[in-house]
Amino acid sequence: MYNAKPNFSDDYQESRAKFLAAMSKRGEVISIRHPKKGPDGQDLYLDFGIIGPDDARGALILISGTHGPEIFAGSGPQAALLNSGLINDYADLRVILVHAHNPYGCAWLRRTDHNNIDLNRNYYDFSKPFIPHPGYDVLRPVMVPTEWDSVALGKGLADYEAQHGKVGLLAAMVTGQSHDPDGMFFRGEGPAWSHIQMKDVLPKLTKTQDIVSVIDFHTGLGPYGVPYMVHGYEPGSSEFIAFKKAYEGEVRSTMDPADIDEDLPGSPEGPIVLGMKALLPGKQSYAVVIEYGTVPPEQVFGTLMHDNWMHAHGTPGTDEWNAVKQNVREVFYPREDKWKDMIWERAVWAVERSAKLARGEF
C-alpha cells in the first residue's frame, strides 16, 4: 500500500508547500491572497489546484481547511492523491483541489475565520430569516466566559445536559447563531471572505460541467478512528438515494431524524456542502462531508471554547496562548501514524465513490 504519511503536515505553511510542490507536475494553481497574515507574518492564500480536461462532463471538488485546525486531515490526502499517481484514475474528470478554504484559521489553528465566522455556517441565504436555537443564549455565559474556568465550564454544560440530554446540549451549541459575533459558531451577517472567493472562482472553473461532486474534509466529530460520511439532503430526494447507493449505505443525512445522535447532533444551517446548489446553480451537485473522529465531544468543544476565550483575552506567542493552540492541534489532528493511514485509506474509498457520482453513475 502507498505510504501517504509524508504528505501530511504539522502547520499551514508546510501543508501549502507540499500542496504546491505536488501540483507543480499536475496542473494550474489559482492562488488568492488573504487580507491578513499568519502568526509568523507570512502571507496566507486560498489555493485552487486544477487538473483534468475543462470539457469533462463531471467535476470532483475536494476541500480542505473549512475549519482551520482540521486542514491537515484534508491537505494530506490532497497531496497524496497527486503524489501517489492515484489522480490518474480520474483523468476523465475535472478535478479541483481547494486547499485551505479558511486560510486564516488554518494558519492560526482557529476553527473560524479572521472575523470569527464559522464558514460551515456561512453558506446560507442571508435574505432568509434565521431563528437561532433557543439554547444558545442559555449556554452563552458558560461557553463565552469573562474568566476562563474549565471546572465551571464542565459544570455549566453538565447542568444543561441533565435537563436536555446530550443531543440537546450539542444541538444548542452547534446549530449556529448570527447575533453574537464574539461567540461560538457565529454564522456572520453576510458571505464571509472565503465564501465570496468560492462564489467567484468555482463557477469559472466548472463552466462546462453538468455534474459536480464535492467532498469537504473535517475532523473532530465521532469516535476516534471512525470516519463517516454526512450530507444534508432530504430523505427521498434523488441526491439522498444516489448517496445511499454510492456509499453502500455508509452515509448519514443531517435531515434524517433516524441518523441523529451524539456524533451527529443536528442540522447546522449554512454548511458549505449545502451551499453548492447556490454556488453552482443549474448543475447537479452531490456534496458530502467526511468526518474523522478524534476525541470525545466534551473535549472538542471545551477546547474550541478555550481557544475562543484566548482570542478575546490572550496574547499571541505567550506560553498560555501556545498551550491552547497545542491543544487545538492535538484535538483535531492526532499526529499518530495509524490515524494518518486510516485517513488516507478512507479518503481513497470516499474519492472513488464521489468520482462515480461525478460521472453520473448513480
Ligand SMILES: [Zn+2]
Ligand atoms: Zn469541521
